[in-house]
Amino acid sequence: MNDKNWIAxxxxxxxxxxxxxxxxxxxxxxxxxxxxxVLARSDFEGALLALVAxxxxxxxxxQVIACGMVGSRQGWVEAPYRALPCxxxxxxxxxxxxxxxxxxxxxxxxLKQAQPANVMRGEETQIAGFxxxxxxWDGVLCLPGTHSKWVHLSAGEVVSFQTFLTGEVFAxxxxxxxxxxxxxxxxxxxxxxxxxxxxxxxxxLMGRLFPLRAExxxxxxxxxxARARLxxxxxxxxLAVARPYWLGQRVAIIGARDLAGLYxxxxxxxxxxxxxxxxxxxxxxxxxxxxxxxxxxxxP
Amino acid sequence: MNDKNWIAxxxxxxxxxxxxxxxxxxxxxxxxxxxxxVLARSDFEGALLALVAxxxxxxxxxQVIACGMVGSRQGWVEAPYRALPCxxxxxxxxxxxxxxxxxxxxxxxxLKQAQPANVMRGEETQIAGFxxxxxxWDGVLCLPGTHSKWVHLSAGEVVSFQTFLTGEVFAxxxxxxxxxxxxxxxxxxxxxxxxxxxxxxxxxLMGRLFPLRAExxxxxxxxxxARARLxxxxxxxxLAVARPYWLGQRVAIIGARDLAGLYxxxxxxxxxxxxxxxxxxxxxxxxxxxxxxxxxxxxP
Numbered sequence: 218m219n220d221k222n223w224i225a226x227x228x229x230x231x232x233x234x235x236x237x238x239x240x241x242x243x244x245x246x247x248x249x250x251x252x253x254x255v256l257a258r259s260d261f262e263g264a265l266l267a268l269v270a271x272x273x274x275x276x277x278x279x280q281v282i283a284c285g286m287v288g289s290r291q292g293w294v295e296a297p298y299r300a301l302p303c304x305x306x307x308x309x310x311x312x313x314x315x316x317x318x319x320x321x322x323x324x325x326x327x328l329k330q331a332q333p334a335n336v337m338r339g340e341e342t343q344i345a346g347f348x349x350x351x352x353x354w355d356g357v358l359c360l361p362g363t364h365s366k367w368v369h370l371s372a373g374e375v376v377s378f379q380t381f382l383t384g385e386v387f388a389x390x391x392x393x394x395x396x397x398x399x400x401x402x403x404x405x406x407x408x409x410x411x412x413x414x415x416x417x418x419x420x421x422l423m424g425r426l427f428p429l430r431a432e433x434x435x436x437x438x439x440x441x442x443a444r445a446r447l448x449x450x451x452x453x454x455x456l457a458v459a460r461p462y463w464l465g466q467r468v469a470i471i472g473a474r475d476l477a478g479l480y481x482x483x484x485x486x487x488x489x490x491x492x493x494x495x496x497x498x499x500x501x502x503x504x505x506x507x508x509x510x511x512x513x514x515x516x517p
Numbered sequence: 518m519n520d521k522n523w524i525a526x527x528x529x530x531x532x533x534x535x536x537x538x539x540x541x542x543x544x545x546x547x548x549x550x551x552x553x554x555v556l557a558r559s560d561f562e563g564a565l566l567a568l569v570a571x572x573x574x575x576x577x578x579x580q581v582i583a584c585g586m587v588g589s590r591q592g593w594v595e596a597p598y599r600a601l602p603c604x605x606x607x608x609x610x611x612x613x614x615x616x617x618x619x620x621x622x623x624x625x626x627x628l629k630q631a632q633p634a635n636v637m638r639g640e641e642t643q644i645a646g647f648x649x650x651x652x653x654w655d656g657v658l659c660l661p662g663t664h665s666k667w668v669h670l671s672a673g674e675v676v677s678f679q680t681f682l683t684g685e686v687f688a689x690x691x692x693x694x695x696x697x698x699x700x701x702x703x704x705x706x707x708x709x710x711x712x713x714x715x716x717x718x719x720x721x722l723m724g725r726l727f728p729l730r731a732e733x734x735x736x737x738x739x740x741x742x743a744r745a746r747l748x749x750x751x752x753x754x755x756l757a758v759a760r761p762y763w764l765g766q767r768v769a770i771i772g773a774r775d776l777a778g779l780y781x782x783x784x785x786x787x788x789x790x791x792x793x794x795x796x797x798x799x800x801x802x803x804x805x806x807x808x809x810x811x812x813x814x815x816x817p
Contacts, residue, residue, distance in 0.1 A: 333731075334731040380731070382726045382727055386690075389690075389693055393693065418720075420718075422754075426681075427635070428634050431634040434636055435629055435634045454722075458721055459724075
């Protein structure tokens with residue numbers, strides 16, 4: 218067993234990302250489109266080896282720590298959700314079955330909330346990474362993405378969270394709906410205008426979509442303004458619904474740089490200062506923290 | 518010119534529907550998927566002839582009256598929008614260029630509203646049909662569909678209207694988003710529950726989508742309940758935004774039977790009685806009314 222060199226894996230529905238790590242230093246990275254969504258259970262080991270085989274010294278066992286949809290019922294091995302409230306890496310890791318003797322693979326379980334019903338897979342690892350980097354931090358984390366999440370942390374535990382389809386709805390409207398003919402590019406003032414409308418009157422959101430098309434047809438609305446306004450409307454409405462999470466709290470945003478920047482700007486517009494940290498760094502820090510748990514027996 | 522036998526055409530983005538009409542009696546009907554969206558300008562005449570050639574007596578000119586996206590900039594001929602307020606069939610029809618000497622084709626123009634920007638193509642014909650059947654009717658028309666419309670009618674004129682992407686958003690969420698794994702079938706109580714939530718708190722709509730997935734994963738939410746609740750949430754939110762249209766008004770719903778029935782039920786839940794009429798009948802009645810305008814010169 219080589220404990221210094223290990224492999225970090227973020228395995229989502231549509232993507233697989235891997236890193237060769239030496240202690241806490243990343244030596245190499247790779248990725249593919251072999252997400253959970255396109256793999257049968259027996260395909261996972263091969264999809265992983267396709268990216269990491271060259272990183273495995275012969276005659277040694279290399280530890281692999283994986284988070285994300287790889288642990289879902291349709292994944293490599295089901296890592297049952299842990300129930301809130303709990304620390305983000307609760308109850309130990311779940312070993313995945315392997316053929317290659319060079320591999321020892323463990324999967325991080327997701328978290329579940331009973332009421333209102335909610336689940337996460339992958340974000341718990343970013344939260345653990347954030348807490349590893351900011352010990353004792355209390356407050357609210359915002360994790361924007363396809364499905365953005367707002368997470369209330371207290372005393373190292375995840376207390377509650379809420380999920381929004383904002384990223385997915387934006388992508389569907391911008392690329393598949395009638396609005397697709399009128400949106401492309403970006404305009405900062407358009408984003409701000411949409412944000413204000415979406416935040417102040419989230420109840421009117423559904424009435425503000427078609428006008429993006431009609432204004433383009435009748436008034437030549439700039440497609441960059443239209444696309445940014447659509448994004449602002451949706452993020453503004455999300456902020457309005459999530460207000461009980463962030464109001465009066467310390468807020469940190471964990472996300473890819475551009476998207477996290479939009480949420481940072483959105484929160485600034487409602488006079489909520491927030492800090493921004495990189496999602497990939499938090500994933501790696503969280504997987505590193507999970508490594509320490511790999512010998513704890515699982516409690517399904 | 519044979520004035521008794523004519524052809525009615527409803528030509529949308531994705532479908533072409535045609536009827537052979539004798540006076541006001543439908544003798545035959547046909548349809549295809551040759552919607553405006555898949556046709557170049559030079560393809561329209563052929564797509565029409567593919568359905569109606571057998572209905573055209575040799576040596577005679579048969580009148581064809583068409584409404585819908587066939588009159589858009591990407592259609593057979595552009596029939597520029599008429600500006601509100603106006604009667605639904607304002608400003609005469611626009612002739613489409615034809616090769617076949619048996620065809621005389623005219624297109625109904627759509628309507629536009631300057632502020633807030635809005636457009637319609639096809640619904641103006643249904644509105645004209647409704648007014649032909651209900652002379653002197655004042656009130657509000659609801660036209661549910663992919664893009665549902667609420668239309669304020671007064672003294673025979675369209676005064677204002679609002680458009681919602683409700684049908685399109687429902688279809689995208691139910692078939693393309695992460696919710697697709699959790700929604701199928703229908704449950705009447707689920708629709709009613711979603712309707713109440715959507716209508717009373719439209720501002721929370723964006724927070725109520727992901728729970729449909731999470732409840733399925735954690736609590737085994739019935740997929741029929743989930744799909745009907747999603748529909749109820751969206752229609753309820755639409756009703757909330759459209760309240761200035763229907764509150765205290767006489768309301769009629771023009772739509773396909775099942776969908777119009779949902780809107781009828783939704784309005785009943787908020788104690789707004791409404792009447793329901795069939796969309797295809799109104800389209801045919803409106804095209805029949807448009808026939809009388811075909812010799813009026815166009816005013817672009």
